[in-house]
Amino acid sequence: MNYNKKDVYLIPLFVLTFLLIFLPLSKAEDNGCVSCHRGLDGEAQKAVIEWETSVHKQEEIYCQDCHGGNPMEAEDMDAAMYEAKGFIGVPDRKDIPKLCAKCHSDPVRMKKYNLRTDQYALYKTSIHGKRLAKGDGNVAVCTSCHGKHNIKKISDPSSSVYHTNVPETCAKCHADEKLMSQYGIKADQYKLYLEGYHGRILKGKIEGKNPSLVPTCASCHGNHGATPPGIKDIADVCGNCHGVIVDKFKQGPHYESLKKTGSPKCYDCHGNHRNKALTPEMFQGVEAGHCGACHQSPEVTELAKDIYTLILDTRAKIDEAESEYKSIEFSGRNNQDIEDLLNEAETYYKEIGPLTHSLSPQRIAELNTKIVENVNKVEMITGEFKKNLAIRKTNLIYYLIIITIIIILLYVKLRMVTIEYEQKQRMGEQ
Numbered sequence: 001m002n003y004n005k006k007d008v009y010l011i012p013l014f015v016l017t018f019l020l021i022f023l024p025l026s027k028a029e030d031n032g033c034v035s036c037h038r039g040l041d042g043e044a045q046k047a048v049i050e051w052e053t054s055v056h057k058q059e060e061i062y063c064q065d066c067h068g069g070n071p072m073e074a075e076d077m078d079a080a081m082y083e084a085k086g087f088i089g090v091p092d093r094k095d096i097p098k099l100c101a102k103c104h105s106d107p108v109r110m111k112k113y114n115l116r117t118d119q120y121a122l123y124k125t126s127i128h129g130k131r132l133a134k135g136d137g138n139v140a141v142c143t144s145c146h147g148k149h150n151i152k153k154i155s156d157p158s159s160s161v162y163h164t165n166v167p168e169t170c171a172k173c174h175a176d177e178k179l180m181s182q183y184g185i186k187a188d189q190y191k192l193y194l195e196g197y198h199g200r201i202l203k204g205k206i207e208g209k210n211p212s213l214v215p216t217c218a219s220c221h222g223n224h225g226a227t228p229p230g231i232k233d234i235a236d237v238c239g240n241c242h243g244v245i246v247d248k249f250k251q252g253p254h255y256e257s258l259k260k261t262g263s264p265k266c267y268d269c270h271g272n273h274r275n276k277a278l279t280p281e282m283f284q285g286v287e288a289g290h291c292g293a294c295h296q297s298p299e300v301t302e303l304a305k306d307i308y309t310l311i312l313d314t315r316a317k318i319d320e321a322e323s324e325y326k327s328i329e330f331s332g333r334n335n336q337d338i339e340d341l342l343n344e345a346e347t348y349y350k351e352i353g354p355l356t357h358s359l360s361p362q363r364i365a366e367l368n369t370k371i372v373e374n375v376n377k378v379e380m381i382t383g384e385f386k387k388n389l390a391i392r393k394t395n396l397i398y399y400l401i402i403i404t405i406i407i408i409l410l411y412v413k414l415r416m417v418t419i420e421y422e423q424k425q426r427m428g429e430q
Contacts, residue, residue, distance in 0.1 A: 094135075138182070147160055283356075344374055
């Protein structure tokens with residue numbers, strides 16, 4: 001049989017392709033743990049099914065890496081699960097963090113994935129870790145949050161620790177009334193969170209807000225080093241997201257009071273899990289979170305009233321200017337100058353919210369002045385344009401009347417010429 005020389009060169013290529021396609025598959029198929037458990041029922045089979053879609057399977061982390069044993073002894077279960085050779089089986093709950101840390105605290109191994117290696121150290125400083133060390137078997141361990149066999153990347157939307165899934169994951173324990181009652185902890189945090197501003201963003205109920213950026217449980221309490229923030233740390237914790245607001249807060253009298261007495265804290269006005277966005281109404285009334293809930297003195301009441309009035313007055317002026325703009329928006333004018341003025345006014349207005357935390361009506365009034373300047377410019381531009389537009393419309397009417405008269409005169413003239421021509425024609429025929 002004759003072979004083409006080109007065919008000989010293709011043989012190594014076919015062999016290499018075969019190995020690349022089937023070698024990884026055969027490695028999993030040859031694993032005794034996988035092949036055996038796949039043929040079982042219930043939880044024993046579920047472990048393999050979940051592992052098949054996990055990041056551990058993707059990175060070739062196999063059963064024996066966590067459970068020990070010898071997967072090459074599939075025909076002899078005693079040899080495969082020989083404890084003297086390191087078989088662990090189902091690890092004790094108290095041993096799980098240390099077991100996971102065997103890989104996840106190894107800088108050399110984790111460098112490939114650019115993952116932190118301090119999770120176990122942080123966990124031991126957390127409420128969960130400290131209670132586990134004291135023998136509390138109810139507290140969360142690695143598998144409580146990340147799952148057992150179905151562990152996914154944190155960037156995978158189906159992962160239990162994907163950003164927008166974190167509150168629901170925490171709620172598996174913290175919404176369990178029976179479990180939480182043992183520690184004197186309320187079990188309504190998740191429910192309250194979903195009712196609050198952050199939770200509504202998470203569920204896509206606030207237009208223009210990105211759920212992937214909203215704070216979740218871990219944003220305030222931490223993840224591996226989970227712990228309640230201390231009283232004097234609240235402003236700094238909130239400041240991780242609301243930095244500008246905290247800067248303004250530290251410029252006002254409330255911050256001085258916080259340092260001396262421990263209050264007021266951010267959640268005294270805004271709430272913690274069911275947090276509220278700032279509204280002008282918070283400066284009026286005696287409801288929880290409103291100024292009157294803590295302050296009854298005439299001086300503070302007057303201060304709150306000044307801030308309340310400034311905010312409403314400023315908003316009303318911007319709304320009025322926007323209404324003026326809308327009246328000419330589609331009139332054919334290039335309105336870029338008006339849009340720039342309104343956008344700048346809105347930017348100034350957004351600065352008022354953080355600035356109210358300084359409790360300085362004078363500084364708010366400065367922003368109000370800038371906004372009023374822009375509003376006045378908008379009203380002047382729109383007023384002049386409307387005036388010119390009215391003149392143009394009036395002139396147009398005059399022009400139409402003149403044109404109509406000219407058309408009528410031309411028509412009359414044409415008729416006269418036509419009649420005269422017809423008369424001459426008839427006289428010529430006679």
